[in-house]
Amino acid sequence: MQLAKRRIYNSLLSLSLIVVLLLILDFYGTPVYRMQVWSGWILLSLIVFLLLYNVRKKLTMLPLGRVAFWMQCHAYLGLVSGVIFLQHINFRVPSGYFECLLALAFIATAATGIIGLILSRIIPKFLTRRGEEVIFERIPLHTATLRVQAQALIIDCAETTKSEVLFEYYQQHLATYFFGPQNVLYHLSGSTTPWHHMLIKHQTFCRFLSDKEQEYADQLQTLMKQKDDLDFHYALQGMLKAWPFLHFPLSFVLFIFSLLHIVLVYAFIGDI
């Protein structure tokens, strides 16, 4: 199925599910407390199912359907759970500290999930269109390789031209740049300002070079660009890898809080 068609199909299916669940709640939901009990249990079931996605990801060796299918279910049922959550809290800010905390846990989990989904749709396109394809864990290795190449270039230049000007320039302006990831926040915000500043500085410096030194400076600029692309991949791939570390713990916190909430509800529900 085409992705656009799939998106429409899944959205319609989710919408239908929301309508059906709301109708059920409306039908069985009098008095109000009964509706909240029903919506609570539905919500817990949905949270458990959403948590199962992570379990499925670990059990890739079992024929339990493709993870991509589970991911679709996870995303769209996440959306459904958001509506049921609003219904459960009766579209009001909950009263009581624990209930507020629980609602915040839900909102935070949902928000990180939505942000993560948006990031995972946007960032890959940027990564594809810039620099070489690199594996995140190997970025330090590539950085070290570029550093070694740059240093070798500088030394070669000094030996060939008997001039230390490029060496000094490297030491002052580029040694730190080639040492590790740089300008992470700029790359995350999509800004190329640091690179342009560096380029202007480099071009200004090049005005004072001999033809031979210029050849080395041009090669150095190529390495600088490669390093900039590497930093870009580090920042964006790092972001893609980092956000689940926010979403997963929050979802477990939400699950634990939900269980506590049920215990408290049934402890104090009384004879109603």
Added chain:
Amino acid sequence: MIEKEKWWDPNMSSQEMDEILSLALFKDIDAAKFPVQSSLSTIIYKHTRLLNYLEGEVIIRAGDYGNSAFLIVAGNVGVILPTTVPQGIFGTAVKQPTNWFKEIAKLWRNPSYPEVRPLKQTISDTVVIHTDDDRTRVFIQNFSSVVEQIQEVIINLSAGDMVGEIAALTRTPRTAHVIASSDCLLLEIRWQAIHALRKYNDEFRKRIDALYRKNSLDALRTLPIFSRLEKHEQDNLISHTLFESYGEFDWHENYKDEVDQDRSSLLKHETLIVDEGDYADGLLLINSGVARVSHHYNHGYRIIKYLNKGDGFGLRTIIHNWKNHDNSPLPVSLHAVGYTNVMRVPSHIIEALVLPRMTAEEIDILLVERKNTYLAKMDYTRELRLADGMLDFMSDFRYINGSASMLIDLDRCIRCDECVNACAVGHNNNPRFNRHGRRYDHFMVANACMHCHDPVCMIGCPTGAIYREPDGQVAINDNTCIGCSTCANSCPYENIKMVQVRNAEGEFRQDAMSLRQVVKASKCDLCVGQLDGPACQRACPHDALKRIDLFELSTLIKEVE
């Protein structure tokens, strides 16, 4: 002195040469018909070798690919069809059953060291492997008792008989097991020699063509346009069919040398079969290999589509000329991609036997296709909604060879490496591929075994350790792999790596006899023997990774969309 390739019997004596030339196959050949630069003696010297086999030794395994035929000089060999004996008897791998518990247990049972392989005292229950400096020999254990069990299914061959020539010429799997029934002497003849003998010797050509016909008979009969003919008409058609080979048999060697250079250097190895503007003198049927259909575009050829086994070329033009009493030339060209075998059914046979049996509707459909597609010089890539040049990319780099290539849509891939992790879990914590490879637009063909239609890696494995499953997956049997690197060196895409294996304690395993470290070939096996299909594809959360047959354009288009 004629220069001989290093590995190919460098010690052949003049006495052995004389002995070979006196064999029935060669003694009546008119050597004068051979050109000076590739005389009969040169061909024999460069491309043949005498090999002695001991009783019970495996000469050929069914399913293996090879590039040589064997002429029996002395002794006897037995030919056994694979369907008549139990699977695995000749050392081929037998799937071990698995279940949910075994699979889940991988989560904690997988070793923490890389490339840990179970230590086995015997390589197989049925075969034994002897390796010395000369060569590797594979024997059937307890040969005499095995022979007793399968006596009635052995076809015995003796001096003067030849085996394996068609499989060697057409790059198709061997169809039978061949075992030395007694100590025997065989002449191994490489494909270059078979080609030359066929070209310059009428008798040999007739013999090979007769075999071709016999082997191709069923394939031809089942083709839709021939299936409606009477049997005697089919026989007539087959008797007029010509068998031709194009391209380079060892294309993978040039490919590896030139793949990182200019792409045009790869294209120059694509042999032209027929050119746009040529007279359509016959219907060309692809017998094995791949061909590309293209039309002239300025100084190059723009690809329209690929053809592989069973596909035809030229029928529409033949129909047009027959119906309109015209002599229109072919509107498109056909090139061999790698090594391609073609059957040519002459036009007059098609006109006499096939076209009168076709309905007016069938003919009209084909003529409309000719007009709209081929004569209109349609930009197929655009028509198929593929990125510009994508078909050329797939073809130039021979990715169309892959039946299960790993295609990653980088616009959807979040670089989470769940595919690599899933692969590792399924294979003792050792991922069998690199999420890295050549890119075109936002697609990457990753460095994972493509399970090729033309698996050059399977040529020359001395123990048959690399094999093809009935479902098409190419896998390696760890127990019979001797770590010779033949497959890894042959793979044009560098998707097979050699790994040093360890025991459960993490120590590198050593061969008890030679004290060398044990090395095995390692590659993607498409999760053969596991509960579900390829784990990499199953584990991708964003549908970015697909294992697809890049030859099938419909599959490619579906995935690209």
